[in-house]
Amino acid sequence: MPYSKLDTSACPVPSWLPSGHIQTIHASLFARHHRIAFVRDRVDTPDKDFVDFDWAGPGLFPHKPPAGPHAEPAQLQAGASAAARWIAPGDWQALPQEPGAPALILFHGLEGSSGSNYAQSIAAHFRSRGWVVVVAHFRGCSGTPNRLARAYHSGDTTDIAFMLDTVRRRLPRGRWHAVGVSLGGNALLKFLGEQAHETGWLTACAGVSVPLDLVAGGAALSRGFVERQIYTRHFLRTMRRKMLEKAERYPGVIDVMRIAHARDLHDFDDTYTAPMHGFRNALDYWERASSKPWLSSVCVPTLVLNARNDPFLPPASLPTPEQCSERVLLHQPEQGGHAGFVVGRFPGNLQWLPERLGRFFETGA
Incomplete structure (x- = not known):
């Protein structure tokens, strides 16, 4: 090949x-x-x-x-x-x-x-x-x-x-x-x-x-000061705002407390992205959505x-x-x-x- x-x-x-x-x-x-x-x-x-x-x-x-x-x-x-x-x-x-x-x-x-x-x-x-x-x-x-x-x-x-x-x-x-x-x-x-x-x-x-490997990428963004305090905070700031707006329109669908306390993309994806889009949890989402394979x-x-x-x-x-x-x-x-x-x-x-x-x-x- x-x-x-x-x-x-x-x-x-x-x-x-x-x-x-x-x-x-x-x-x-x-x-x-x-x-x-x-x-x-x-x-x-x-x-x-x-x-x-x-x-x-x-x-x-x-x-x-x-x-x-x-x-x-x-x-x-x-x-x-x-x-x-x-x-x-x-x-x-x-x-x-x-x-x-x-x-x-x-x-x-x-x-x-x-x-x-x-x-x-x-x-x-x-x-x-x-x-x-x-x-x-x-x-x-x-x-x-x-x-x-x-x-x-x-x-x-x-x-x-x-x-x-x-x-x-x-x-x-x-x-x-x-x-x-x-x-x-x-x-x-x-x-x-x-x-x-x-x-x-x-x-x-x-x-x-x-x-390409979302598991490795998610792990990389969950460790280190710059990764957590700059990149992750930047993404979560706008993503949280959008989720709170959605929660007002769709009460009971989104766990607002967990979203508010999400520390990194794993927490956010585990709380919202994965269950909302048909995945079991964040790890299941990252594994199945990766493009590398x-x-x-x-x-x-x-x-x-x-x-x-x-x-x-x-x-x-x-x-x-x-x-x-x-x-x-x-x-x-x-x-x-x-x-x-x-x-x-x-x-x-x-x-x-x-x-x-x-x-x-x-x-x-």
Whole structure:
């Protein structure tokens, strides 16, 4: 059986960012990147919830609706990710309609959105090169609470399939690519292996800073001062707020006391994520939702990019070529942090990651 290839070439992280923690935190707070606005499309799901898609591309002008009569839903809430307005019927005709027009769907990470720094840098890079770019928001991550008691999780391939099918129907003649970052990358990679027979229409895909082994990743985020006091507290702050809002709408469904006292992601997943989404407990969820076991079944050309100093996943848990199909390219630079990959002079920029993705999409290497 042919195995995948392993690329260990460096991401040229500057010497003034000496560790994975510093690289991760600096990328999320201080590194420079271009910012763009999006046009939002809300699509109802089969279970009567909704998913928000933020679109950018040639012919779309987020701060100016298309000419002609159109009906817009209510105004977007202030600060709802990076969307400037709702999409109008005329916007679909404005997008490139020729066969093979390049298009990219991006799945964000835990509690991310189209406003996240990595999403902005990737979207701006490809949009400036004439691509259609759409950020698919997991339920409850677009700035508006979703309708159901459930939310999203790392292994929700059903929602990944729905979102991929939606953008394909919106732009059926496009040459589609998919990128998932962190949690979104895990769900995407799991889908690519689990439902490989449904992926032939995709040109190429990539997973960035993916916690491929959720058990190892969860353990890593539960130990150490930085992991618990910075990363975990950051995630739990917004996740707790969302759960308290849900508890008001669905009394008795969510254990508010346990959520309030959750110390780490294991406690949160054990209390809410696992039982709400059909798992026995946090460990069962992490084991069954991990994407690493599915890499051997991937059939579409796929880049799996993980820095070896990513604080969210120990290097010993990274996949080896023998664990992946020949369609997978593993890239494991020594430096980069988690969804960081900062390069350049102070304060640095985030251009290396989108350029790396672009090179893979163009050359397969």
